[in-house]
Amino acid sequence: MxxxxxxxxxxxxxxxxxxxxxxxxxxxxxxxxxxxxxxxxxxxxxxxxxxxxxxxxxxxxxxxxxxxxxxxxxxxxxxxxxxxxxxxxxxxxxxxxxxxxxxxxxxxxxxxxxxxxxxxxxxxxxxxxxxxxxxxxxxxxxxxxxxxxxxxxxxxxxxxxxxxxxxxxxxxxxxxxxxxxxxxxxxxxxxxxxxxxRDHRRVGRELELFMTHEWSPGAPFWLPKGTTLYHTLQEKLRRLLSRNGYLEVKAPLLGSHNLFRTSGHWDHYKENMFIVEDEDGADFGLKPMNCPMHMLIFGSKRRSYRELPLRLAEQSPLHRNERAGALAGLTRVRQFQQDDAHIFITEDQIGEEVTRLVGLLKRIYTAFGMPYRYVLSTRNEEKFMGDIPLWERAERLLAEGLEANGLEYTIAKGDAAFYGPKIDQMVQDSLKREHQLGTIQLDFQLPRQFNLSYVNAENSESIPVVIHRALYGSFERFIGILIEHYAGAFPLWLAPVQAKVLSISEKTVDYAREVYDRLIEADLRVELDARDDKIGAKIRDSQLEKVPYMLIVGAKEAEARAVAVRSREKGDEGASPLDDVIARIRQEADFNY
RNA sequence: GCCGGUGUAGCAUAGAGGUAAUGCGACUGACUUGUAAUCAGUAGACCGGGGGUUCGAUUCCCUCCACCGGCUCCA
The missing domain is CATH 3.30.980.10 (Threonyl-trna Synthetase; Chain A, domain 2)
Structure with a gap:
């Protein structure tokens, strides 16, 4: 020293x-x-x-x-x-x-x-x-x-x-x-x-991904390109989830005060809720979370242990009345959609389900090239509900779930919510900033408040454990982080515009249009730039729009039924037959977690 | 919510007590272009909303709204 x-x-x-x-x-x-x-x-x-x-x-x-x-x-x-x-x-x-x-x-x-x-x-x-x-x-x-x-x-x-x-x-x-x-x-x-x-607010405006308006503070307007991004993330996730035993549901956005009284939100979260009245003056609330609704779905019929784990996923809009001074871009909003799910399991299934969840997180975050670490939050001595042995067992099972997968983690002692311990995933972006994205939270309380049970193998009633979990967090915040992670230059599978056809002169517009049509038929997201402008200017604009592929067509290409490929990263790659180029881009765009 | 700051055309900025300028973008026309900006012209702003001071306010004052930086990372 x-x-x-x-x-x-x-x-x-x-x-x-x-x-x-x-x-x-x-x-x-x-x-x-x-x-x-x-x-x-x-x-x-x-x-x-x-x-x-x-x-x-x-x-x-x-x-x-x-x-x-x-x-x-x-x-x-x-x-x-x-x-x-x-x-x-x-x-x-x-x-x-x-x-x-x-x-x-x-x-x-x-x-x-x-x-x-x-x-x-x-x-x-x-x-x-x-x-x-x-x-x-x-x-x-x-x-x-x-x-x-x-x-x-x-x-x-x-x-x-x-x-x-x-x-x-x-x-x-x-x-x-x-x-x-x-x-x-x-x-x-x-x-x-x-x-x-690369601030997402700036890039989001420049690339026309989303906008905001003072008449809807805290609620982003998704423009066509941003909506494409949003939908792509939703669809890729849906595919992953449906292959992993999830069932997607759509619960109402609006719920009676009775629902939120039962869940405890009316007592503990009301100041963050948007409350509306019906014509008789009865109170309703816009849901700030999906969990109360999912409890009702679970309770809607007699459940058997054979149905567990029951994994209910939902991507509906949520509303939280965040304080005006706390709003910011896409990261702190009042309306957003989580990639939410509630997993109903027996206590014995906790460990295995954690293993499955960290497996899903791994698939997603390696795709984005983002390293991460885990934090296990344990019981807060002062505020917790339920019995201590169950907590300790659950904390051990969470830890074992991580260890079984060879994952290192740190412990945040006393950081758990009152209803159960949790694992948070801290993700590092390309600027080495950390964001808490994935979360796996055990909940022993909510099923009790909703009187939920299932028939166990001994033909008696048991209370399920619930895991609240999110992989992206919210789509809004996740997209904000991705925008900054990639500085707007999204990988091909995610890019709102995957290729742009650039015509060299008016004489080759017909062929450019033909190329454009072929790419559309191949289900690629493509735009055509047929302006009466110099090719250099069109390239510059496409580059600033961060389009992964520029397909340049002039007389030579029209003659040979080819396109000159220019990639966002590598620049001019020379001409190739149109069919080959389509096959190549299609293959590269074909991506799943 | 609280503290401080900011708010001028789609975007980025300039300006000053006498209703506003520049660049990019948009539009029109000419050029027909070979790998990061062709040239010329035109249009576009109730200077965030409301109120006040003043002969006169976008400029000064008050207020509201939105946005930005923050509001334990604990001697």
Missing amino acids: SEDFQSDQDFALGPDDFPSPEEYQLHCLRHSTSHIMAAAVQQIFPDARFGIGPPIKNGFYYDMQLPRPLTPEDLTEIELRMREIVKEGREFQQQTWNKDKALEFFGSHSQNFKLELINGIPGETVSTYSIGDFTDLCAGPHVRRTSQCKHFKLTSIAGAYWRGSERNPMLQRIYGTVWPTKDELEEHLHNLEEARK
């Missing part, structure tokens, strides 16, 4: 708490830069009251209460002063104070948030760090001196509630990023710019 890092003291966090020395050093660097920022802010606003300023992924933030809202110009000013502090090379000096001294010190500086923190810290003493005249309550660790924090940039200003609670005052938060070297900082800023360029 380098002596640039304060690993030699008795800190709350030491090098051993991190997976690697690099991460430990980054932690120190980011935490330290956060202090430098606070010191700079204090120079400008002597009355600033500080909250917390932790290191985070890629950087740091600091929450503070200031006499006025910050502007972007303030960030520039703060950065300037930070650079001075960095240049001065002030030393990070640690001191251990007893609490009385700390309370007196921070009290005399009106740092009431710090007082609250001190009172929440166990033990008799607290740790502080000073750089020059700026002293902060902090467990550390830090770098040795401020001169080590050269390569930073302040990135944004945001509002944040003190301790994340809406009942607390709103503080101002400044986010920043910092790296050990200039190159790494520049690379990070470059990555941010790249991410901005």
Whole structure:
């Protein structure tokens, strides 16, 4: 360990708490830069009251209460002063104070948030760090001196509630990023710019996949090309599911309050539901989830253990009244469709069903070239229903289901919902960002609330276990992630337009039209560009539209009944007979999970 | 919901207390084109909605709406 890092003291966090020395050093660097920022802010606003300023992924933030809202110009000013502090090379000096001294010190500086923190810290003493005249309550660790924090940039200003609670005052938060070297900082800023360029909202508009309108906030309008994408994902999934024992259903969108009272949504989820009244004033709700409806389907007749596992899949629209400030693009919407399913099983079938599910996830996500990992969420000691032995058995079965497939996973202790443990699938996209997509949730409660049972082999009644599961998550969010993963350049089987026929001149339009018709007959998604324009311009437009294949036809091709193929990735591939090209594209487009 | 920001033609941007400009796109015409932008012309904006200040507001103020960045990754 380098002596640039304060690993030699008795800190709350030491090098051993991190997976690697690099991460430990980054932690120190980011935490330290956060202090430098606070010191700079204090120079400008002597009355600033500080909250917390932790290191985070890629950087740091600091929450503070200031006499006025910050502007972007303030960030520039703060950065300037930070650079001075960095240049001065002030030393990070640690001191251990007893609490009385700390309370007196921070009290005399009106740092009431710090007082609250001190009172929440166990033990008799607290740790502080000073750089020059700026002293902060902090467990550390830090770098040795401020001169080590050269390569930073302040990135944004945001509002944040003190301790994340809406009942607390709103503080101002400044986010920043910092790296050990200039190159790494520049690379990070470059990555941010790249991410901005492939933002699904931007690409979705440019490629005419979807639109939004202020008269339907939180509900995307799927344009023709986006609808093709949506349907393709639905159909590929349907095929996979029907081959794996799923039965698709379509339950109503609207349900009586009686349904949602029974499911518990009326008591626990009503503020997120859209409620409508019929002419007599009876309350109905738009379903926020499919599960209550599927319970009714299961309960609609006497069920036998021979029917289990009963796998009911549904892709219907769901509505959730998300808070206005939480809406964003396709990732946080009010109307969406999950690739939902509820699997009714006996307790004995849990392990095998998990195996089947991770098998399905594997097929799907290898198709997209996205690596992933699993997280098992276990019982929360404070909020859970049902008996503990059943929970423990179920958690073990989930774990075994993963292990039996040679899958590594981490455990999120206490993160389960009250009704049962779950496995979440964390998927990495091409920009190495993680998204929670697939989920496998056990539920011991809902079948009981709906009084569900089946006749077991001993001819008595048993209560089924339910698995709620999604593979894509929601189509909306999944498409948003795919757009960014591929930057709009979808694989052939998924591309809204698979090929575009480009005519070189007016003289070859008839043949171009013929080529177009042949591709249509071959069930390919194809467009014809017969404008009176130069071939270069048509190629450029197709390339910007990210069409996988351009089929260029001029006099030579018409003569030979051929097309010149230009692929999105490889460029000009020369001419081939039309029949061969159709066969080739057809074969490549023929894809299933 | 809360904090901050933004809202000008389909898109990207400019502008200023006296009703708006540029590029791309669209449309029309000419060119008939061989692998990432042919040329010329035309049309297109109640400057997000409502209210106020003012002789006059798109510009300043208030309010509503939408969008964007956030709202524990816990000293």
